[in-house]
Amino acid sequence: MSKLQWITDELTNLREAGLYTQIRTLGSAQGAWLVVDGRKVLNFCSNNYLGFANHPRLLNAAKQAMKDYGLGPAAVRTIAGTMNLHLQLEERLAAFKGVKDAITFQSGFTANLATIPALVGKGDAIFSDELNHASIIDGCRLSGAKVIRYAHCDAADLQRALDEHRTNYNRAMVITDGVFSMDGDIAPLDQILDVSRQYDAVLMVDDAHGEGVLGEGGRGIVDQFHLHGKVDVEVGTLSKAFGVVGGVVAGDPLVVEWLRQRGRPFLFSSAMTVPDVAACLAAVDILEESTELVDQLWENTRYFKSEMQRLGFDTGLSATPITPVMLGEAPLAQQFSRELFENGVFAMAIGYPTVPQGKARIRVMISAAHQKSDLEHGLKAFSDIGRKLGVI
Ligand SMILES: *Cc1c(COP(=O)(O)O)cnc(C)c1O
Numbered sequence: 001m002s003k004l005q006w007i008t009d010e011l012t013n014l015r016e017a018g019l020y021t022q023i024r025t026l027g028s029a030q031g032a033w034l035v036v037d038g039r040k041v042l043n044f045c046s047n048n049y050l051g052f053a054n055h056p057r058l059l060n061a062a063k064q065a066m067k068d069y070g071l072g073p074a075a076v077r078t079i080a081g082t083m084n085l086h087l088q089l090e091e092r093l094a095a096f097k098g099v100k101d102a103i104t105f106q107s108g109f110t111a112n113l114a115t116i117p118a119l120v121g122k123g124d125a126i127f128s129d130e131l132n133h134a135s136i137i138d139g140c141r142l143s144g145a146k147v148i149r150y151a152h153c154d155a156a157d158l159q160r161a162l163d164e165h166r167t168n169y170n171r172a173m174v175i176t177d178g179v180f181s182m183d184g185d186i187a188p189l190d191q192i193l194d195v196s197r198q199y200d201a202v203l204m205v206d207d208a209h210g211e212g213v214l215g216e217g218g219r220g221i222v223d224q225f226h227l228h229g230k231v232d233v234e235v236g237t238l239s240k241a242f243g244v245v246g247g248v249v250a251g252d253p254l255v256v257e258w259l260r261q262r263g264r265p266f267l268f269s270s271a272m273t274v275p276d277v278a279a280c281l282a283a284v285d286i287l288e289e290s291t292e293l294v295d296q297l298w299e300n301t302r303y304f305k306s307e308m309q310r311l312g313f314d315t316g317l318s319a320t321p322i323t324p325v326m327l328g329e330a331p332l333a334q335q336f337s338r339e340l341f342e343n344g345v346f347a348m349a350i351g352y353p354t355v356p357q358g359k360a361r362i363r364v365m366i367s368a369a370h371q372k373s374d375l376e377h378g379l380k381a382f383s384d385i386g387r388k389l390g391v392i
Pocket of ligand 1: 107108109110133135136177181206207208209237238239240245246247
């Protein structure tokens, strides 16, 4: 038997359990509509909250910067030097978020892998929301610190966990997603901060889905709760609302300085590329000039959610543009998603183990790039299929 036979077996298991991931191939840029397999479909899947993934100003900024700086950083920043473009982006992101310093990474995922092991290790403890993102979970594992999970978004349970375990460990860190990507609910950051302070724990929030969405003009969850300068570490991504790719850590300048010395993905992996950085700089320009796109995102969100509720759909606990349409069993969610696609609407079914058994859903991602007529088209498809399948 081949030494890789086990992979064939595992893949067969995945297919039989309906858990094998089929990836759609796109023949167009990200936007309100996509070309998938030669067909135009309404895009309800992407994290392109503000339409920046194909925004003319970001494209132009990227082209201009390539003339001056070329394409790649050509080595890690600590060895070949850093471009002033990267420093500019870090300064601008820090100012945008109202903190003193920021550092960029290749992605949000690597930002978490850099940050957590740099701040805690053996003999320390991490108190982590039970629904935190996979990159936080991996960062926690890499750190070697003891991981203690607390009940989702439950500051009282966090307090219980800290009370029970804090004294057994040296340093402590509390980590939460800002916005939880499957339900679209928001962490009670003010309460979590209060509890963290009582127990002398560093607080880190991963605001990947809050950046460009929450707070004044998209300044994120810390701004939404008016906690500037109080949250030690704010991790973010430049690949969701910012529409490009990259990660950022903003917050206490001491933490940022430490990450420049000890963040392993910073020290051992090359930086964001030139067009990425330039495009992100243009995104900050746009966000600082006007709240128009963020306002449009929220207007679209309110309209779509209220219409879905009027139709009789259950949109769960969401307080953000992430709109789960709760359907219960995974086969129903999958059938719903297939029928939507046949009706020209691309929206993903999400089931176990990404969400609990019996909580399968379609997840609709609203964007400022959607026109009202796009949302109406989507609502009509949901309404027709919902009736056909007996959901509403
Ligand atoms: C998407 C996401 C990430 C990963 O961000 P990338 O920039 O795509 O690597 C990290 N954390 C959370 C909470 C996310 O939702």
